[in-house]
Amino acid sequence: MVTYRHYEPGDERDILQLWNQSLWKDPITPKRFRHLVLLDANFDPEGMRLAFDGNRLVGVVYAVRRLLPMTGTDVERENGWIPFFFVDEAYRQRGIGTFLLREATDFLKRNGRQNLFFASYAPNYIIPGIDEESYSAGYHFLLAQGFQKLYSPVAMDRSLVDFQLTDDIKVLVDKREAEGYSFTLAADQDLYELIQFANCTFNPDWGRAIREGILQGLPLNRIIVARKEREVVGFCMFGGYEGVRERFGPFGVDPAEQGKKLGKILLHLCLQKMKAEGLHGAWFLWTGEKTSAGILYGKAGFRITRKFHVMKKDL
Template identity: 40%
Template sequence: MATTFRTHRAGDAAALAALTTLAMPQDAVDVPTLTENVLLDENFQPEGLIVAEHDGVPVGFVYAVTSAGAGSGQEAPGGWLTIGCVHPDHRGRGVGTGLLTRAVRYLAERGAAWVNVAAYAPAYFVPGLDVVAYPEAARLLEQHGFTRLYTAAAMALELSTYRTPADVLALAEERTAQGYQLGPATPDDLPEVIDFAGRELAPDWADAVREAVLRHGHLHRLRIVRGPTGVAGFAIYGAYRGLRERFGPFGVDESLRGTGLGKILLHHTLTAMRAEGAHSAWFLWTGEDSPAGHLYRRTGFTVTRRFDVLRHELTPSTQTTRERSE
């Protein structure tokens, strides 16, 4: 029987989550995670969740979503492929090509000027494609015009033997004497921290802080540094899915970088994580050669995986005649 393609319907969530354990084992997701990041995505449309079936059984799927209402900050509207896979036994039979071409066409029909693989801020699973773990997917995407925008590094630090360095403690004393205050956030700090995160760092970081406190509580996991003029930086752990050992987001006012406040805040947060019983600290995204990347390495973090953010620029010919005339 030939493979058929359709869009989302009731009963898919469990089957698709089970499929990820076979087709993408390093990034398998459970039903609650798939539900939160796809079915409850604020931009979800059933036509964007495309499923490949063989003999009535799902053997592949892809989720495509447009930027309409996503607050992407991009001048041109875009689209994302946030998750997708094909059962190992059905690869090489055109299933991946069928899913990919349908997903790109779906996004083009809705006015997307480009398509990214992952890097969808409102609800992403991973930052991009791990080409080492999934070389077949990398080849497929390359064949269909996707090229690398940048590479994100995931890092981790073992905390079982962690202790706050003496030089960090000394530097913290100096900054305290200069009027900086370091500690857990209070409820009254939240409006200012959320405003700072969205205005000075990234809009989705403001959302991450707000959602973390609303969903999981644990306000003590939000650590801030205050200066003479207000909030100067923050770090949080357990923000995503309540995972205690997941570190971040983390950032300091750009005008204060080079003062050591980021270093102090990072170690302060790691100390709090260790005190709470965390055995490691890990995160999914940083630029290896960025200031943050260098800070993490000096702290002892090591790269665990790398993810390529891929993009395919859509040409006007990709769009339908109806859209070109509008």
């Protein structure tokens, strides 16, 4: 008989084993699970629902709500997230996933949540959304449970083996510098303005990525800062997420400065810096395929490697 309960200390080994059997495209290590889940300030054992057949773990659904604000005092009291779920393949089509999701949903309802998202949880999302191609059964499960597709971000990769900083980029840099722009590696004096720029112009998760990346050992020379005279107008970085050097981003330019190809400059300078460190590739998990950023990446040689769907259900 299948029984259900929430996470208890000591469940980690079974969770990781079933995770890596079930989510073949997104395996995880004990260290990553510890950092992304157990050490998350928003982690609540009541939100991680487990199904057992005897002593055998056969299903997991994890629900989380914000306890610690990303910035200011906003804890998004109306929102909850499901960052991941999986059921042992031998136990599927028995209602286990449905029961676990109902328990996870009840947990969020008890805590006043009105909206449930898969899987756009910041800061510790595993993947941006459901990968329909790799996890078709999971995608159709979410649809059957009343989730609707909001939007579909893409992951992109670029080999750096053939990357070259071309003359047209160098000419463009010279032109912008003559107009009062600068593109420099970050230093201590940049950090406050840079983090505020990321927080206010884009979103608090980007400022967090910069701050936490540096606290965890990210060298400042992996961040390029663009200024117009003395004002920060853009930045680009790599190696900030989980210390993975090949992972590119975050990256952004002040919308008021669009049309001057500052993003193109920052992107190419950053890729050149990555290649100079001996990296053979650059990748990231999340952009809009048809957005200006997605188009810029495509022109720079990035290719789509995965597609995701961010899903939402009204509670």
